[in-house]
Amino acid sequence: MALASRIKDSSFRFKQFTVHQDRCGMKISTDGVVLGAFAGRGNPKNILDIGAGTGVVSLMLAQRFPNAMITGIEIDKDAAKQASENIHQSPWSNRIKILNQSLQEFQRKQDIKFDLIVSNPPYFPKHLKSIDQKRNLALHNDSLSFFDLANGIYSLMENKGHCWLILPPEQMDTINKIFEFLGLFITEKLDLRDKQNKNIIRTIQDFSYSKGAIKKSIINIKDESGEYSKDYSELLNEFLIIF
Structure with missing residues (x-):
């Protein structure tokens, strides 16, 4: 999902940092900033951002968690x-x-475990590819299948760690089955939709090794008048200059 406050030189200015993105296939989007603002709880010390892109999610997590190495x-x-x-x-x-x-x-070479893992992973099948190779790499899952993603998270996450992903609902349902097979379970779920009574367009889920009740919430990006909703504005208030 595109974000409207991109500035003319292909950079994106946040309240505490600026992201340049002219050499990145995936530009700043609603997906990334919502993940960066919502994912993670408590005081994580060691964070992994899979598919860092412009670095925006890593930067937002650094702002939110001052004791974390990312x-x-x-x-x-x-x-x-x-x-x-x-x-x-x-x-x-x-x-x-x-x-x-x-x-x-990274998984083959790494012996450190992470207490927080986040990812805004590629999810399109290859038959939808465009001529833009950088954008293909960012959006299509040829080089990182859902099984490889889940397996990597399983091997890199601490026993009490958490992993947060954002995906469209259909793709999230697919990866849920893989995670459950590996012994990772949903603990929190945020559904994102454009307006009240519209379809869910993205889902953010938190996975851990512990199975229990799932905390659920929903955010409408805009209210009925077409303005950004109170919940969405409050979520991104510490980051976006439009709020």
Whole structure:
């Protein structure tokens, strides 16, 4: 979902940082900023951002969790370089690092476990591809299948850790089955829709190794008048300059 407050030079200005994105296939979107604002609870110490893109989710998590060290992995070389530059220019450059690696490669080399993992993963099948190769890499799951994503999360997450994903409802249903097979269960769920009585367009879910009651909520992006809703504005108030 596109976000309206992009500025003319292809950068995006937040209240505490700016994200440049001209070399990234996936631009700043509602998906990323809602995930960055909502995902995670408590006081995580070691965070992994899978598919870091511009670095926006890592930056938002650094703002929210001042004691956390954050690792972002990004398979696209240009996007990883630009994300690193965005991090370097932010107030939290000493707490975030971006690695130009696939999840599969990172998983093979990594022996550290993470107490918070987040991802806004690619989800389109390859038959919908465009001629833009960078955008294909960001949006299509050829290089990171849902099984590989789930398996990587399973191997990299601490026993008491949590993983937060954002996906359209149909794709979330698919990955739910994989997670359940691996022994990961939903603990919290946020549905996102454009307006009241409209279909759910995105779902954010928190997964952990503990099975229990699921906390559920819903946010309408806009109210009936077409303005941003109170819930949506409050969620992003600490980040977006339009609020």
